[in-house]
Amino acid sequence: MRDYEMVVTTPGGPDRFEQREIEPPVPGPGEVLVRQAAVGLNFLDVYHRSGLYPWTVERDLVPGSEAAGRVVAVGKGVEAVKMGDRVAYTHPLGAYATARVIAADRLVPIPEGISDEDAACLMLKGLTAQYLIHSTFRVEEGMTVLVHAASGGVGLILGQWLVAKGVTAIGTVGGAEKMELARAHGYTHVIDYQAEDFVARVREITGGQGVPAVYDSVGRDTWRGSLDCLRTHGAFVNFGQSSGLIEGFTLADLAKGSFTACRPVLFHYITDPAELRRRAADLFACVLAGRLKAGIHQRYPLTEVAEAHRRIEARRTTGATVLTIDQAP
Ligand SMILES: NC(=O)c1ccc[n+]([C@@H]2O[C@H](COP(=O)([O-])OP(=O)(O)OC[C@H]3O[C@@H](n4cnc5c(N)ncnc54)[C@H](OP(=O)(O)O)[C@@H]3O)[C@@H](O)[C@H]2O)c1
Numbered sequence: 001m002r003d004y005e006m007v008v009t010t011p012g013g014p015d016r017f018e019q020r021e022i023e024p025p026v027p028g029p030g031e032v033l034v035r036q037a038a039v040g041l042n043f044l045d046v047y048h049r050s051g052l053y054p055w056t057v058e059r060d061l062v063p064g065s066e067a068a069g070r071v072v073a074v075g076k077g078v079e080a081v082k083m084g085d086r087v088a089y090t091h092p093l094g095a096y097a098t099a100r101v102i103a104a105d106r107l108v109p110i111p112e113g114i115s116d117e118d119a120a121c122l123m124l125k126g127l128t129a130q131y132l133i134h135s136t137f138r139v140e141e142g143m144t145v146l147v148h149a150a151s152g153g154v155g156l157i158l159g160q161w162l163v164a165k166g167v168t169a170i171g172t173v174g175g176a177e178k179m180e181l182a183r184a185h186g187y188t189h190v191i192d193y194q195a196e197d198f199v200a201r202v203r204e205i206t207g208g209q210g211v212p213a214v215y216d217s218v219g220r221d222t223w224r225g226s227l228d229c230l231r232t233h234g235a236f237v238n239f240g241q242s243s244g245l246i247e248g249f250t251l252a253d254l255a256k257g258s259f260t261a262c263r264p265v266l267f268h269y270i271t272d273p274a275e276l277r278r279r280a281a282d283l284f285a286c287v288l289a290g291r292l293k294a295g296i297h298q299r300y301p302l303t304e305v306a307e308a309h310r311r312i313e314a315r316r317t318t319g320a321t322v323l324t325i326d327q328a329p
Helices: 043-050 116-136 153-164 176-184 198-205 223-228 273-288 302-313
Strands: 004-007 018-021 031-040 066-074 086-090 099-103 144-147 168-173 187-192 211-216 230-238 260-262 296-301 320-324
Touching: 004 302, 031 086, 031 116, 043 302, 066 099, 066 116, 086 116, 116 153, 116 273, 116 296, 116 320, 144 153, 153 168, 153 176, 153 187, 153 320, 168 176, 168 198, 176 187, 187 198, 198 223, 211 223, 223 230, 296 302, 302 320
Parallel strands: 144 168, 144 211, 168 187, 211 230, 230 260, 296 320
Antiparallel strands: 004 018, 031 066, 031 099, 031 320, 066 086
16 A cells, blocks of 8 residues: 545545545654554644635645654654654644654654554643643642533543542533533533533532633634633633634623633643653553543544544544554555
8 A cells, every 4th residue: 555645735625635645755854754553533623624724834735633653764863762663743734644754853652551543542632631721721629610512532531631630520512412421531510502501500510609710612602601601710711613713702701700711722832842741741641540541432544534524523423533544555
Protein backbone atom coordinates (compact mmCIF):
# COMPACT_ATOMS: atom_id res chain seq x y z
CA MET A 1 0.00 0.00 0.00
CA ARG A 2 1.26 3.48 -0.85
CA ASP A 3 1.22 6.31 1.65
CA TYR A 4 -1.74 8.63 1.37
CA GLU A 5 -3.46 11.55 3.03
CA MET A 6 -7.09 12.63 3.15
CA VAL A 7 -7.32 16.06 1.58
CA VAL A 8 -9.91 18.81 1.29
CA THR A 9 -9.35 21.24 -1.59
CA THR A 10 -12.22 23.65 -0.83
CA PRO A 11 -14.21 24.12 2.39
CA GLY A 12 -17.53 22.29 2.50
CA GLY A 13 -19.32 19.13 3.59
CA PRO A 14 -17.88 15.68 4.35
CA ASP A 15 -18.09 14.68 0.68
CA ARG A 16 -15.16 17.03 -0.03
CA PHE A 17 -12.63 14.47 1.20
CA GLU A 18 -10.26 13.03 -1.41
CA GLN A 19 -7.66 10.31 -0.90
CA ARG A 20 -4.33 11.41 -2.35
CA GLU A 21 -1.18 9.30 -2.63
CA ILE A 22 2.00 10.86 -1.27
CA GLU A 23 5.70 10.12 -1.23
CA PRO A 24 6.91 9.63 2.34
CA PRO A 25 8.26 13.08 3.23
CA VAL A 26 11.90 13.53 4.30
CA PRO A 27 12.45 15.12 7.73
CA GLY A 28 14.50 18.32 7.87
CA PRO A 29 16.56 19.57 10.85
CA GLY A 30 14.65 19.19 14.10
CA GLU A 31 12.00 17.02 12.44
CA VAL A 32 11.10 13.34 12.30
CA LEU A 33 9.01 11.15 10.02
CA VAL A 34 6.20 9.41 11.90
CA ARG A 35 4.52 6.34 10.43
CA GLN A 36 1.06 6.73 11.87
CA ALA A 37 -0.92 3.94 13.49
CA ALA A 38 -4.08 5.77 14.53
CA VAL A 39 -5.62 9.23 14.23
CA GLY A 40 -8.10 10.81 16.65
CA LEU A 41 -11.23 12.47 15.26
CA ASN A 42 -12.22 15.79 16.80
CA PHE A 43 -15.04 18.25 16.34
CA LEU A 44 -12.24 20.71 15.57
CA ASP A 45 -11.69 18.81 12.31
CA VAL A 46 -15.25 19.70 11.31
CA TYR A 47 -14.56 23.42 11.88
CA HIS A 48 -11.50 23.14 9.62
CA ARG A 49 -13.15 21.07 6.89
CA SER A 50 -16.25 23.30 6.76
CA GLY A 51 -14.24 26.53 6.75
CA LEU A 52 -15.69 27.79 10.06
CA TYR A 53 -12.05 28.13 11.07
CA PRO A 54 -10.40 29.65 7.97
CA TRP A 55 -7.42 27.69 6.66
CA THR A 56 -4.01 29.04 7.31
CA VAL A 57 -2.18 26.44 5.21
CA GLU A 58 -0.71 27.29 1.82
CA ARG A 59 -1.70 24.05 0.10
CA ASP A 60 -4.86 21.95 0.19
CA LEU A 61 -6.02 21.17 3.69
CA VAL A 62 -5.08 17.93 5.41
CA PRO A 63 -7.21 18.10 8.57
CA GLY A 64 -6.60 16.24 11.79
CA SER A 65 -4.91 17.39 14.98
CA GLU A 66 -4.03 14.28 16.98
CA ALA A 67 -2.41 10.97 16.15
CA ALA A 68 0.02 8.31 17.29
CA GLY A 69 2.63 6.23 15.52
CA ARG A 70 6.30 5.31 15.33
CA VAL A 71 9.38 7.38 14.47
CA VAL A 72 10.85 5.92 11.25
CA ALA A 73 13.30 8.63 10.17
CA VAL A 74 15.08 11.35 12.13
CA GLY A 75 16.39 14.71 10.88
CA LYS A 76 19.55 16.47 12.04
CA GLY A 77 19.74 17.76 15.58
CA VAL A 78 16.85 15.75 17.01
CA GLU A 79 17.41 14.66 20.60
CA ALA A 80 13.93 14.49 22.10
CA VAL A 81 13.00 11.23 20.33
CA LYS A 82 14.81 8.46 18.44
CA MET A 83 14.17 5.88 15.71
CA GLY A 84 11.54 3.35 16.69
CA ASP A 85 9.97 5.38 19.52
CA ARG A 86 6.20 5.23 19.86
CA VAL A 87 5.00 8.83 19.91
CA ALA A 88 1.83 10.90 19.92
CA TYR A 89 0.99 14.52 19.27
CA THR A 90 -1.68 17.15 18.98
CA HIS A 91 -1.17 20.05 16.55
CA PRO A 92 -0.19 21.11 14.04
CA LEU A 93 -2.84 20.23 11.44
CA GLY A 94 -2.17 17.41 8.99
CA ALA A 95 -2.90 14.22 10.94
CA TYR A 96 -5.15 12.59 8.31
CA ALA A 97 -2.22 10.77 6.70
CA THR A 98 -0.44 7.43 6.89
CA ALA A 99 2.90 9.17 7.41
CA ARG A 100 3.92 12.74 8.12
CA VAL A 101 6.89 14.85 9.02
CA ILE A 102 6.56 16.77 12.26
CA ALA A 103 8.80 18.86 14.53
CA ALA A 104 10.29 16.53 17.13
CA ASP A 105 9.49 18.92 19.98
CA ARG A 106 5.74 18.52 19.32
CA LEU A 107 5.93 14.79 20.11
CA VAL A 108 5.52 12.99 23.41
CA PRO A 109 6.64 9.40 23.97
CA ILE A 110 3.75 6.97 24.61
CA PRO A 111 4.30 5.07 27.85
CA GLU A 112 4.18 1.29 27.98
CA GLY A 113 0.63 0.23 28.82
CA ILE A 114 -1.11 2.82 26.64
CA SER A 115 -2.12 1.69 23.15
CA ASP A 116 -1.54 3.70 19.99
CA GLU A 117 -5.29 4.09 19.52
CA ASP A 118 -5.82 5.38 23.04
CA ALA A 119 -2.86 7.76 22.77
CA ALA A 120 -4.17 9.03 19.43
CA CYS A 121 -7.50 9.91 21.02
CA LEU A 122 -6.11 11.31 24.26
CA MET A 123 -3.70 13.94 23.04
CA LEU A 124 -6.18 16.63 22.02
CA LYS A 125 -9.22 15.61 24.03
CA GLY A 126 -7.36 14.57 27.17
CA LEU A 127 -4.99 17.54 27.21
CA THR A 128 -8.00 19.80 26.77
CA ALA A 129 -9.65 18.29 29.84
CA GLN A 130 -6.30 18.60 31.64
CA TYR A 131 -5.81 22.33 31.09
CA LEU A 132 -9.49 23.26 31.49
CA ILE A 133 -9.81 21.94 35.04
CA HIS A 134 -6.24 22.67 36.23
CA SER A 135 -5.42 25.97 34.55
CA THR A 136 -8.40 27.75 32.98
CA PHE A 137 -10.77 27.34 35.90
CA ARG A 138 -9.02 25.38 38.61
CA VAL A 139 -11.51 23.06 40.26
CA GLU A 140 -11.31 22.18 43.94
CA GLU A 141 -12.57 19.18 45.86
CA GLY A 142 -16.16 19.66 46.96
CA MET A 143 -17.15 21.97 44.10
CA THR A 144 -20.07 21.29 41.76
CA VAL A 145 -19.56 22.29 38.11
CA LEU A 146 -21.55 22.01 34.89
CA VAL A 147 -20.23 20.42 31.68
CA HIS A 148 -22.17 20.46 28.39
CA ALA A 149 -21.97 17.63 25.84
CA ALA A 150 -20.99 15.32 28.70
CA SER A 151 -21.13 12.12 26.63
CA GLY A 152 -18.84 13.46 23.88
CA GLY A 153 -15.11 12.89 23.46
CA VAL A 154 -13.91 15.66 25.76
CA GLY A 155 -17.02 15.30 27.92
CA LEU A 156 -16.38 11.71 28.98
CA ILE A 157 -12.78 12.51 29.93
CA LEU A 158 -13.84 15.59 31.90
CA GLY A 159 -16.41 13.58 33.86
CA GLN A 160 -13.88 10.92 34.85
CA TRP A 161 -11.24 13.47 35.85
CA LEU A 162 -13.66 15.64 37.83
CA VAL A 163 -14.95 12.75 39.92
CA ALA A 164 -11.35 11.63 40.55
CA LYS A 165 -10.67 15.09 41.97
CA GLY A 166 -13.66 14.96 44.30
CA VAL A 167 -15.72 17.38 42.20
CA THR A 168 -19.44 16.83 41.64
CA ALA A 169 -20.12 17.02 37.92
CA ILE A 170 -23.44 17.93 36.35
CA GLY A 171 -23.52 16.96 32.68
CA THR A 172 -25.88 17.75 29.84
CA VAL A 173 -26.47 15.34 26.94
CA GLY A 174 -28.58 15.42 23.78
CA GLY A 175 -30.92 12.46 24.14
CA ALA A 176 -32.00 10.03 26.84
CA GLU A 177 -29.90 7.23 25.33
CA LYS A 178 -26.69 9.11 26.25
CA MET A 179 -27.55 9.66 29.91
CA GLU A 180 -26.37 6.34 31.32
CA LEU A 181 -23.02 6.65 29.57
CA ALA A 182 -22.41 10.06 31.15
CA ARG A 183 -23.35 8.67 34.58
CA ALA A 184 -20.91 5.81 34.09
CA HIS A 185 -18.15 8.36 33.42
CA GLY A 186 -18.41 10.36 36.61
CA TYR A 187 -21.41 12.64 36.21
CA THR A 188 -23.54 12.57 39.35
CA HIS A 189 -26.38 14.48 37.69
CA VAL A 190 -27.20 14.15 33.99
CA ILE A 191 -29.66 16.38 32.16
CA ASP A 192 -31.08 15.73 28.69
CA TYR A 193 -31.01 19.33 27.47
CA GLN A 194 -33.14 18.47 24.45
CA ALA A 195 -35.98 17.43 26.74
CA GLU A 196 -35.45 19.45 29.92
CA ASP A 197 -34.73 23.07 30.92
CA PHE A 198 -31.13 22.65 32.03
CA VAL A 199 -31.03 26.00 33.87
CA ALA A 200 -33.98 25.04 36.06
CA ARG A 201 -32.44 21.64 36.75
CA VAL A 202 -29.04 23.09 37.71
CA ARG A 203 -30.74 25.57 40.04
CA GLU A 204 -32.68 22.72 41.60
CA ILE A 205 -29.60 20.49 42.01
CA THR A 206 -27.59 23.32 43.60
CA GLY A 207 -30.37 24.45 45.93
CA GLY A 208 -30.82 27.66 43.95
CA GLN A 209 -27.15 28.66 44.32
CA GLY A 210 -25.84 27.94 40.84
CA VAL A 211 -22.38 26.57 39.97
CA PRO A 212 -18.98 28.28 40.18
CA ALA A 213 -18.06 27.25 36.62
CA VAL A 214 -19.65 26.07 33.40
CA TYR A 215 -17.49 24.32 30.78
CA ASP A 216 -19.44 25.09 27.60
CA SER A 217 -18.32 23.72 24.22
CA VAL A 218 -21.75 23.89 22.61
CA GLY A 219 -21.84 27.68 22.17
CA ARG A 220 -24.77 29.20 20.32
CA ASP A 221 -27.53 27.01 21.81
CA THR A 222 -26.30 27.04 25.41
CA TRP A 223 -24.35 30.21 26.27
CA ARG A 224 -27.27 32.21 27.66
CA GLY A 225 -28.45 29.30 29.79
CA SER A 226 -24.89 28.67 30.93
CA LEU A 227 -24.64 32.21 32.34
CA ASP A 228 -27.97 31.67 34.11
CA CYS A 229 -26.51 28.58 35.82
CA LEU A 230 -23.62 30.51 37.42
CA ARG A 231 -23.42 31.60 41.01
CA THR A 232 -22.05 35.05 41.87
CA HIS A 233 -18.44 35.43 40.63
CA GLY A 234 -18.91 32.29 38.50
CA ALA A 235 -16.77 31.51 35.45
CA PHE A 236 -18.17 30.95 31.97
CA VAL A 237 -15.57 28.82 30.21
CA ASN A 238 -16.49 28.66 26.54
CA PHE A 239 -14.12 26.29 24.77
CA GLY A 240 -16.04 25.40 21.60
CA GLN A 241 -19.15 25.92 19.49
CA SER A 242 -20.50 22.57 18.31
CA SER A 243 -23.94 24.16 17.74
CA GLY A 244 -22.54 27.29 16.06
CA LEU A 245 -20.74 30.51 16.95
CA ILE A 246 -21.97 32.50 19.91
CA GLU A 247 -23.94 35.55 18.79
CA GLY A 248 -25.16 38.54 20.78
CA PHE A 249 -22.87 38.16 23.80
CA THR A 250 -21.79 41.44 25.41
CA LEU A 251 -19.68 42.18 28.47
CA ALA A 252 -22.85 43.54 30.09
CA ASP A 253 -24.11 39.95 30.24
CA LEU A 254 -21.51 39.32 32.94
CA ALA A 255 -22.81 42.09 35.22
CA LYS A 256 -25.66 39.92 36.50
CA GLY A 257 -23.33 38.10 38.88
CA SER A 258 -19.88 39.71 38.45
CA PHE A 259 -19.09 36.73 36.22
CA THR A 260 -15.89 36.14 34.30
CA ALA A 261 -15.83 34.68 30.79
CA CYS A 262 -12.99 33.21 28.78
CA ARG A 263 -12.42 31.44 25.46
CA PRO A 264 -9.38 29.20 25.98
CA VAL A 265 -7.59 27.24 23.24
CA LEU A 266 -5.44 24.16 23.94
CA PHE A 267 -2.50 25.30 21.83
CA HIS A 268 -1.85 28.27 24.14
CA TYR A 269 -1.41 25.84 27.05
CA ILE A 270 1.13 23.60 25.28
CA THR A 271 3.15 26.05 23.18
CA ASP A 272 6.26 25.40 25.28
CA PRO A 273 7.42 21.79 24.65
CA ALA A 274 8.23 21.35 28.35
CA GLU A 275 4.68 22.36 29.26
CA LEU A 276 3.32 19.98 26.61
CA ARG A 277 5.26 17.10 28.14
CA ARG A 278 4.31 18.03 31.70
CA ARG A 279 0.60 18.09 30.88
CA ALA A 280 0.86 14.87 28.84
CA ALA A 281 2.68 13.15 31.72
CA ASP A 282 -0.16 14.13 34.06
CA LEU A 283 -2.72 12.78 31.57
CA PHE A 284 -0.90 9.50 30.95
CA ALA A 285 -0.35 8.99 34.70
CA CYS A 286 -4.10 9.21 35.27
CA VAL A 287 -4.72 6.66 32.51
CA LEU A 288 -2.09 4.26 33.83
CA ALA A 289 -3.48 4.60 37.36
CA GLY A 290 -6.90 3.54 36.03
CA ARG A 291 -8.53 6.87 36.85
CA LEU A 292 -9.53 7.62 33.27
CA LYS A 293 -9.98 5.91 29.93
CA ALA A 294 -9.77 7.31 26.41
CA GLY A 295 -13.31 6.08 25.78
CA ILE A 296 -13.16 4.97 22.14
CA HIS A 297 -16.71 4.22 20.99
CA GLN A 298 -16.39 4.39 17.19
CA ARG A 299 -13.77 3.13 14.72
CA TYR A 300 -13.47 3.99 11.03
CA PRO A 301 -10.67 3.34 8.56
CA LEU A 302 -8.95 6.64 7.75
CA THR A 303 -10.22 6.29 4.16
CA GLU A 304 -13.80 6.48 5.52
CA VAL A 305 -13.26 9.70 7.43
CA ALA A 306 -16.16 11.37 5.58
CA GLU A 307 -18.62 9.04 7.31
CA ALA A 308 -17.00 9.73 10.68
CA HIS A 309 -17.51 13.47 10.06
CA ARG A 310 -21.17 12.92 9.14
CA ARG A 311 -21.79 11.09 12.37
CA ILE A 312 -20.09 13.51 14.74
CA GLU A 313 -21.89 16.46 13.10
CA ALA A 314 -25.22 14.65 13.42
CA ARG A 315 -24.61 14.10 17.18
CA ARG A 316 -24.54 10.36 16.54
CA THR A 317 -21.26 9.62 18.31
CA THR A 318 -20.38 9.21 21.96
CA GLY A 319 -16.92 9.34 23.49
CA ALA A 320 -13.97 9.27 21.11
CA THR A 321 -13.75 8.17 17.47
CA VAL A 322 -10.52 6.66 16.18
CA LEU A 323 -9.49 6.61 12.52
CA THR A 324 -7.53 3.43 11.93
CA ILE A 325 -4.66 2.86 9.53
CA ASP A 326 -4.58 -0.76 8.50
CA GLN A 327 -1.01 -1.56 7.58
CA ALA A 328 2.31 0.03 7.02
CA PRO A 329 3.40 0.11 3.37
N1 LIG B 1 -10.77 25.13 22.92
C1 LIG B 1 -10.12 23.99 22.98
O1 LIG B 1 -8.96 23.95 23.40
C2 LIG B 1 -10.80 22.74 22.54
C3 LIG B 1 -10.07 21.54 22.45
C4 LIG B 1 -10.76 20.36 22.12
C5 LIG B 1 -12.13 20.40 21.86
N2 LIG B 1 -12.78 21.60 21.92
C6 LIG B 1 -14.22 21.67 21.69
O2 LIG B 1 -14.86 20.76 22.56
C7 LIG B 1 -16.04 20.30 21.97
C8 LIG B 1 -16.06 18.79 22.06
O3 LIG B 1 -15.13 18.26 21.13
P1 LIG B 1 -15.16 16.71 20.78
O4 LIG B 1 -14.20 16.53 19.66
O5 LIG B 1 -14.99 15.93 22.03
O6 LIG B 1 -16.63 16.51 20.19
P2 LIG B 1 -17.87 15.74 20.83
O7 LIG B 1 -18.20 16.35 22.15
O8 LIG B 1 -17.61 14.29 20.79
O9 LIG B 1 -19.00 16.08 19.77
C9 LIG B 1 -19.71 17.27 19.83
C10 LIG B 1 -20.97 17.14 20.70
O10 LIG B 1 -21.56 18.41 20.81
C11 LIG B 1 -22.92 18.24 21.09
N3 LIG B 1 -23.74 19.17 20.29
C12 LIG B 1 -24.61 20.05 20.80
N4 LIG B 1 -25.23 20.70 19.83
C13 LIG B 1 -24.74 20.25 18.67
C14 LIG B 1 -25.01 20.54 17.31
N5 LIG B 1 -25.91 21.47 16.94
N6 LIG B 1 -24.33 19.89 16.36
C15 LIG B 1 -23.40 18.97 16.69
N7 LIG B 1 -23.09 18.65 17.97
C16 LIG B 1 -23.77 19.28 18.96
C17 LIG B 1 -23.28 16.79 20.74
O11 LIG B 1 -23.52 16.09 21.96
P3 LIG B 1 -25.02 16.04 22.52
O12 LIG B 1 -25.89 15.44 21.43
O13 LIG B 1 -24.91 15.19 23.72
O14 LIG B 1 -25.42 17.44 22.81
C18 LIG B 1 -22.04 16.26 20.07
O15 LIG B 1 -21.86 14.90 20.32
C19 LIG B 1 -16.08 20.87 20.54
O16 LIG B 1 -16.88 22.02 20.54
C20 LIG B 1 -14.64 21.23 20.29
O17 LIG B 1 -14.51 22.25 19.37
C21 LIG B 1 -12.13 22.75 22.25
